[in-house]
Amino acid sequence: MRRLSDCEMLQSIAEVPNERERNGLRKVYLTFDDGPHPIWTPKILDLLARQRVPATFCVLGAYAAEYPELIRRMVSEGHDVANHSLSHRDLSKCEPGQIRHEIAEANALIQRACPAAAVRYMRAPYGKWTNDVISESMKAGLMSLHWSVDPRDWSRPGAEAIVDSVLTSVLPGSIVLLHDGAPPEECDLHHRDASRVQTVIALSRLILGLKERGFVISSLP
Numbered sequence: 001m002r003r004l005s006d007c008e009m010l011q012s013i014a015e016v017p018n019e020r021e022r023n024g025l026r027k028v029y030l031t032f033d034d035g036p037h038p039i040w041t042p043k044i045l046d047l048l049a050r051q052r053v054p055a056t057f058c059v060l061g062a063y064a065a066e067y068p069e070l071i072r073r074m075v076s077e078g079h080d081v082a083n084h085s086l087s088h089r090d091l092s093k094c095e096p097g098q099i100r101h102e103i104a105e106a107n108a109l110i111q112r113a114c115p116a117a118a119v120r121y122m123r124a125p126y127g128k129w130t131n132d133v134i135s136e137s138m139k140a141g142l143m144s145l146h147w148s149v150d151p152r153d154w155s156r157p158g159a160e161a162i163v164d165s166v167l168t169s170v171l172p173g174s175i176v177l178l179h180d181g182a183p184p185e186e187c188d189l190h191h192r193d194a195s196r197v198q199t200v201i202a203l204s205r206l207i208l209g210l211k212e213r214g215f216v217i218s219s220l221p
């Protein structure tokens with residue numbers, strides 16, 4: 001593994017560097033956190049398949065163990081699976097040993113669900129990065145993945161607001177944060193806060209809007 005400098009150590013990727021300077025392709029990247037979820041993830045996968053668009057799913061290890069068939073579906077349909085920790089604890093408040101455990105267990109459960117999954121990225125729960133979180137991710141061979149466009153779809157502002165928020169702020173190289181699931185404390189299936197129906201409705205309009213603006217939705221490099 002390449003050794004990162006101290007400066008790089010402090011950073012996670014919020015957008016794909018150099019994408020803005022490149023002429024021609026205007027690439028953007030869709031990421032979905034807090035799944036897989038038995039209701040919302042299949043709907044999102046269906047939409048992505050219909051539109052032939054790749055995405056990165058930042059999954060919880062605990063959910064990967066519960067719904068391994070959804071991890072296999074993500075991989076077989078050409079999506080990336082990233083590590084979003086085992087249980088969605090706030091890792092910024094954890095000791096390095098606990099962080100290591102949360103990352104390693106999630107990786108193991110993703111691999112158990114789908115041995116073909118090549119996990120390359122770590123996304124910290126709540127986007128709370130610390131040097132320990134970044135360095136433990138690196139030790140596990142994972143790059144730290146943040147985002148640059150956040151329409152706060154989890155707060156259910158309305159599908160239209162989600163679409164507008166993304167389309168007004170997206171740039172070449174942007175990494176867009178969306179949610180196909182919810183953390184365990186919100187994930188009682190009948191819990192209103194866990195509904196991702198707005199995200200599902202927004203997604204088809206969003207893909208269309210991005211394409212109309214000349215963006216190419218791509219897999220992360």
Ligand SMILES: [Zn+2]
Nearest residue numbers: 033034125126
């Ligand atoms: Zn999350």
